[in-house]
Amino acid sequence: MHPSPHDLSSLSSTRRQLLHPQHATAYADAAHLAIDHVTNALGRVRGPVTGLDPARAAAPVHEVDLDAPLGCTAQALSELDRVWLDDTVWFHEPGYAAHLNCPVLIPALVAEAVLSAVNPSLDTFDQNVGATFVERHLVDWVAARAGLGPRADGVFTSGGTQSNLQGLHLARDQVRSRRPGTDLARLRVLTSVDAHVSVERATRLLGLAPDAVRTVAVDERRRMRPDALARALAEVQAQGATTMAVVATAGTTDHGSIDPLGPVAGLARAHGAWLHVDAAYGGGLLVSRRHRHLLDGIELADSVTVDFHKTWFQPVSCSAVLVRERDHLRHVTFRADYLNPADGGGATRAPNQVDKSLQTTRRFDALKLWMTLRVMGADAIGEHVDAVVDLARSVHARLEADPRIEVAAAPELSTLLVRPVVPGLDAAQQDALVPRVRAALWSGGRSVVAATVVDGRRWLKLTLLNPLATPEDIEAVVADVVEAARTVVAEQAA
Template sequence: MTSSLSDVQSSFPEPTTGEDLWHSASGLTAAFDPGRFHEGALDIVDRLTAYLGDRSVRGLDLIDPEVLLKAARGLMTPERQRVADFDADRVKQIVDLYTETGIPVHSPGYMGRQFSGVVPLAGLIDLVGSVVNQPSSFYEAGQLPNVAERLMAEELNRFIGWDRDRFAMVTTSGGSLANLTALLAARNHAFPQIWTRGAGGAPGLPAIAISEEAHYSVTRAAGVLGIGEGQIIRLPVDQAGRIRPDLAGSVLDEAKRRGLRPFCLVASAGTTSLGAFDPLEDLAALARRHGLWLHVDGAHGASLLLSEQHRDKLRGIELADSLTWDAHKMLFMPAPCTLLFYRDRTAARGAFQQRASYVFDEEPDIYSAYDSADKNFECTKRPMIMPLWTVWSVYGPALFEQKIDRLCEVTRQAHRMIAAEPDFAVAHEPESNILCFRYLPDGMEPAAAHRLQLEIRNRIRGGGRFFISKVDIQGTAALRVVVMNHLIDADHLAMLIAEIRDIGQRVLRASATARHDQRNGSQS
């Protein structure tokens, strides 16, 4: 017998009015109370305003994980049986612990990584996105985010130069995912049968050609695609870390003789180690001769397209087939926010080739035309475009250009200052905002130089005033600064140089004393 709606409704259990149930219901309601949110938000914004206003020179305060674990555990409510009462003081302590233990990305002492302090407005819009919670892979779930994604694609393509009626852009959660997605599209373009039949019937072993300086996410993507180390063709680079097109052709020919079938050449626009820009025009010509898809990993350096002074470093970008561009690096957005561009939108749809009735519409319409789930991994995707589109809408592109120009100029100034010091050696001439160098007093042996740079970097980090990174260049460690803060000036650079020298001298003296004591001990 079929039940009516009234029968179903009448079968619901009667509500009880016991005290425990009242506390449970009131606790649930209170957790979602708009007034309480308002009060809490104001207090958090006050704390973040003070955080942003702190212009002191400070680096990373690296805490023993066990100490931090104990402190964080102490902030967790012991209540397990009912919804705990809201504790404003507990929230304040959590926010303070969060800000105090993070890398101070807004401080002039932060010169270590490629993620940046965000434009404050972007942080506020990120808060809006978290509250309204509109996953943006489908238009019906996030209408404005999907429109904003289309608008930002149009705006940024003005700097890339592709046919406005043919290109496509999707947002992804990070450059690693964007590189993997682009390689999927390239592989499926070259091997159309591989999605349904697998790689077994493919003519030749699918291979990709990459720079020796390529980001590890590219080799990781190759592994995910089932392309082993032996099928990764590594192209030689010059002293500055740029692919040498004059040598790459013969390397590709040799790979083909070994039975490999390369389908994609990955170039870099701003390598992680040195910030080097591969010669895109020459590599595009090379890719055409060998029938390869040209993907440009511009996660760091693609933003230089917005600068009149620096966009020439990406000359030839319009010849690429796809481009990874991180907005959470030099567009100063909250992470992650990555833009993946395709010159041909039909290729974008080739990365994934399946249907699912619960999300994909059988009959496309004006709404589904804005969906992006068929072009990216994520079904539920944060509306990461909203901070970028809002900041662009409010301030315009000049904000980004001015900050990019400032960062590159400060990096060139750092290069000049360090090159002028007799006990320092720069490793390259910076092409963007990344500079690598070494502290090298006279007579330093290569093996000792490697250990010295590592010790200096660790002590700088432990000192808590500056935060810099390190990278191995031709087997020897180098100190690395990434200028992401427009407040950094010559005084801050001089302070860093002096601190490196002071630490280096103390390390060398301690090492000499240890060797002296060791010799005396062995003699006695």
């Protein structure tokens, strides 16, 4: 049967949606529409959020019939406004002070546009050619910034969770290769009470015992205490178990605290334990001219996590795991005849990044950092890092003198923990206030903050990652906190 004229025209328009030189105009038109659309959406933003609750956010999504295409990019984009964009979260807004999300750099957005159009995969050389070397060059550059030495290597990953998993994977297999027959149930990972949850998640994925993670106490600024680490290491030894790794955090999720990397490295080494430094948050300090010293000791790590999608202002996802000894990456090397044969499939073995990665098909996220460095340079990123560190410190100093607010210890990075002071409330009532204040702020749409629990007490958390925000902007967020607390208390009393 021959296709009807209608079928033919829809077939040709369907084909036009594939990127091809003959469809270059369609591609350029669609790409411009998308950029105009985002530009217009930015122009309509009136706050970091509109305060939608999950039910109202779900409704317009569920109304869409995915079997009824609109056949038109402009219409699909305008539908997207209702479905998502009109009520999304905008991280460039100064009132956004919640999680570790950053506003993004424009050169990285240019890279996103290029890399997704070309669509290389970073697993094998023959799927990307020069991209392999772009990634390698960047890994070498970041590792040199960290001071990891001439045998350093690493690979880009999807985020801190994956980077931490890979670091601990290498640690586990390094122990097993040194001591074949090691009982996984007897391996321990020592880390501070404030380590990111991905550390524990990694130990489970790696087949370690449910109690493999032993937490180490922190000092008054929430940094791992070396004396407590020394005791924990001795205890593990006394129990006949093995410390597989010590995980130090350079920028804890809740406090932005940086564990004392030098002393922690000395203790780990003395006990023959792998040192993984989770610098997912603090990694941006590698390019800071004024605060780089906060990472002193990172050069002693066996593996390091750096999240470019946090303090390097890159779009999600963009992270790397670095190692001091490139040979250790062999623990994640698996061979397949169809992918990366040991004998090169009869030819010289290609420089395949899949040999170093937990992933197979993998995005060319490195291009974002590459374009950022080529357009702006490392110092410019570092200035943004310095700006958020300075911002947090100056707001902290002001809040210490503010009787309306209790503020936790001074930040090393850019996180502030605050609690509204409401006279007459006991600790439990104050704690109950925290989620209600947070919810009130969300509904108001002007300020967004996160929350956490420290030593059993609830706090509101402000993570400052917007270099364009001013102390006055953050004080406005705090004023919203104070006002929301007053309203909640008044409503309760009524």
